[in-house]
Amino acid sequence: MLNWLRKILSKEIFPSRPKIIHCHVCFLKATHTLRIISEEFGSEEEPKEIIIKICGGCNEEIHERYNSSE
Numbered sequence: 001m002l003n004w005l006r007k008i009l010s011k012e013i014f015p016s017r018p019k020i021i022h023c024h025v026c027f028l029k030a031t032h033t034l035r036i037i038s039e040e041f042g043s044e045e046e047p048k049e050i051i052i053k054i055c056g057g058c059n060e061e062i063h064e065r066y067n068s069s070e
C-alpha cells in the first residue's frame with residue numbers, strides 16, 4: 001500500500017548521483033577505457049582481460065610508449 005511512498009522517499013534519501021570514474025594512473029576524471037589482455041604463452045589458462053579506466057593524458061602517454069620502437 002505504501003510502496004509508492006517508500007519509493008519516493010528512498011529516491012529522496014539516496015539520490016542517484018552521476019558516478020565519476022577516476023583515472024587508474026593519475027586519478028583525474030577518466031575518459032578512456034583501456035583493455036589489456038594478459039596471456040601466458042604455452043599456458044592452458046584463459047587469457048586474462050583487464051579493463052582499466054584512464055584519462056586522455058594518460059591514454060596518449062601509454063599509446064606513445066606502446067608505439068615507440070625500442
Ligand SMILES: [Zn+2]
Nearest residue numbers: 023026055058
Ligand atoms: Zn590519467
